[in-house]
Amino acid sequence: MDLSDSQVLHQSKNIAGDRVKHKEYVWLGIFGFLLMILSAGIWHPMPDTTVYLYQARHFATWDGLVHIMTHRLDTTPGYALLISPFFMIDDLPLVALTFFQALMLCVYMLGVYVWASRFAPKSAVLIAGAASLHVCVWQYGMVVTTEAPFMASMVWSVILFHRWVEETDQSLRLKYLVGGVFLFCYCTLIRSAGMMIAVGCAGYLLWENRRAGRHWLTHGWSLLLWTGLPCLVVMIFVLQQSWVGQTGLIHGTNMGGLTPTAQTNVFAYLWHGLYLRLTDMGRLTIPGMFKAYSTQGSWMHVTMLLYLPLFVGLLKGWWQLIRKQRDVLLLGFVPFLILHILYA
Incomplete structure (x- = not known):
């Protein structure tokens, strides 16, 4: 095979790859449209919804922010802070909140697609669709609850972590580091359980050190940033709730179920x-x-x-x-x- 034939074959492979990607993007667009239809336009409140609406309305004003931060919260404040700007526009922005939930599910779906591409590139779009067009997933897109933004921030923080690990350009590594650590911290601020995924970062870094024959504390600053900061966010919340509740560390927070x-x-x-x-x-x-x-x-x-x-x-x-x-x-x-x- 001469050089021209090799070039033609290479171009053919690129064209075929572009067509596959185009089809995948079309399917992702269809899945996203279905998510918007299934999730948006139906107001389906749950008991937790009233808690988040109450918190978000207070976070939207300075006096309300001071008031709510000096009282014990039943939930971590990350989600209420995220939706509080809507209450600067309307006192009860139900339509905006419903579409925001649907948008978060679409962001989650795209994150699953990017994440799954590392394991099964040919099946990534199907995995993303199965993980998103699921009765449990889109059902929670109808309501003002933490599930959609929590899942979206969790999967994208993992993506940024692995891009930080694999990237060689230092400027891009810094961007991935800042973005990934921020998302991990905010993920734990939405739901404290996100801290467990941050613990997975520690497991990954320690595993890599052991495989490379390095001391387990090599790149200890990475452990502090990727795992320490998200855990610190949870501890600050627990201590703050203990202080305002004037009770013990466990019974003064919503983590009492752990004991x-x-x-x-x-x-x-x-x-x-x-x-x-x-x-x-x-x-x-x-x-x-x-x-x-x-x-x-x-x-x-x-x-x-x-x-x-x-x-x-x-x-x-x-x-x-x-x-x-x-x-x-x-x-x-x-x-x-x-x-x-x-x-x-």
Whole structure:
């Protein structure tokens, strides 16, 4: 094959690749349009909605901000701060908030597409669609809750972390560092559970140090930024809530559920937490099982014939992925799952 033939072949591959990308973008556009239709235009409030609306309305004014920051909050303030600018325009901006939720779901979907491209480029658009056009996901786009912005900030912070790791240009590395750390911190300010994904950053950096034969504290400043700062955000919130509530560190915050009472059997507590998380995975993963609640605490229910094998399969798939390519989101899955077993 002469040089001209090689050039023609190379150009043909580029054209084919561009066509594939174009089709993927078209599908992402269709998925985004469906998300907007499914999520927007329907006002579906939930009990937590009133809490976020109350906080956001106070955050929109200086007097309200001072008032609310000197009282104990039932939730972390990140989401209310995010939507508070809408209340500077209207006292109850329901339409704007609904479309904002739908937009956050689209940002989340695009993030899943970019993230999945690292593992399965040919299937990334299908993975993004399956992760977004899901009854549980878009249902929470209808309401003023933290799920949509939390998932969007979480997946994009992971993307920026890996781009920071892989980038060689120092100016771009700095941009990825600042953007990624900010998103991680704000992710934990929206929901404290985001701290567990930041712990995944520590696992990734320590793993890389061990693989390269470096001391485990090599690049310790990276650990402080990517993991330490998000954890510090949570600790500041806990301490601030303890101070304004004039109570202990646990009972003065919304993290009281992490501590079982003295009468609770610890083994039964953890066993029940594992049961809840296992059924959650089954209900969210198997089509048609979203409302399939089994008898609470009943491991012998018929639905467990589906949930148990699925859980084993998910763990096997997780292990295969983590061996193929280390990833913060995959590493953070372990502490994230443990947290929610404890927080049953």
